Amino acid sequence: MALPATIKVLGLVLGIFLIILIGILSEITIEMLIRFAVSCKARSYGEVVQIAMGRTARVLSEICIIVNNTVVRTGFWDHRKLLVLVVMVVFLAPLCVLDKIDSLSMTSAALVALAVVFVVVCFAVAFIKLIEGKIEAPRMSPDFGSKMEILDLLVVIPIMTNAYVCHFNVQPIYNELEGRSPQKMNQVGRITTALCVVVYA
Numbered sequence: 762m763a764l765p766a767t768i769k770v771l772g773l774v775l776g777i778f779l780i781i782l783i784g785i786l787s788e789i790t791i792e793m794l795i796r797f798a799v800s801c802k803a804r805s806y807g808e809v810v811q812i813a814m815g816r817t818a819r820v821l822s823e824i825c826i827i828v829n830n831t832v833v834r835t836g837f838w839d840h841r842k843l844l845v846l847v848v849m850v851v852f853l854a855p856l857c858v859l860d861k862i863d864s865l866s867m868t869s870a871a872l873v874a875l876a877v878v879f880v881v882v883c884f885a886v887a888f889i890k891l892i893e894g895k896i897e898a899p900r901m902s903p904d905f906g907s908k909m910e911i912l913d914l915l916v917v918i919p920i921m922t923n924a925y926v927c928h929f930n931v932q933p934i935y936n937e938l939e940g941r942s943p944q945k946m947n948q949v950g951r952i953t954t955a956l957c958v959v960v961y962a
Contacts, residue, residue, distance in 0.1 A: 763920045764920065764924060767917045767921055770914060770916070773901050780921070780924075780958060783924065784957060787954060788951060791928060791947075792947050794931055795947065797813070798935070799943050804932065804936060806930075806931070806932045880960055927953075931946075
């Protein structure tokens with residue numbers, strides 16, 4: 762959801778280029794992760810990290826995953842943050858206790874559909890406002906006119922890289938894949954990454 766702000770900072774051309782580039786890099790690292798996990802017979806992301814870098818690294822990676830997925834990053838509690846907490850407890854917590862990741866297939870499909878609807882609605886609203894002259898045409902390249910704009914470029918990096926954070930979910934999906942093989946999982950990863958690139962762009 763923060764990607765439009767990054768495109769505003771980067772400009773349309775560089776923004777879309779980076780969405781595609783980071784998607785490709787993410788897919789390459791997913792394929793490397795699967796190849797390594799299969800070769801060392803790891804059953805989870807934590808096991809892969811432990812085999813590659815030791816137990817301390819595994820614990821640190823798991824702490825980072827928890828922080829990345831749960832920490833609220835700004836200010837005091839407001840209505841939006843309270844709503845996010847309620848949604849997490851009421852809707853997401855029950856999904857976390859499911860034994861198999863396959864049980865989430867309908868939920869995942871619904872979320873992808875909602876993301877596509879969100880993109881279509883945003884595109885339609887922006888297109889109508891652009892035609893009516895109520896908004897400016899999007900900037901094509903970054904503006905290096907002020908120090909603030911340059912600092913904004915630094916904020917873009919974590920947003921762009923976090924857009925494709927899925928690596929810790931790859932192993933559970935691979936474990937439940939019917940007729941699993943690295944080639945089949947790579948195909949799943951490529952299709953998913955391509956879908957993300959299209960939706961993000």
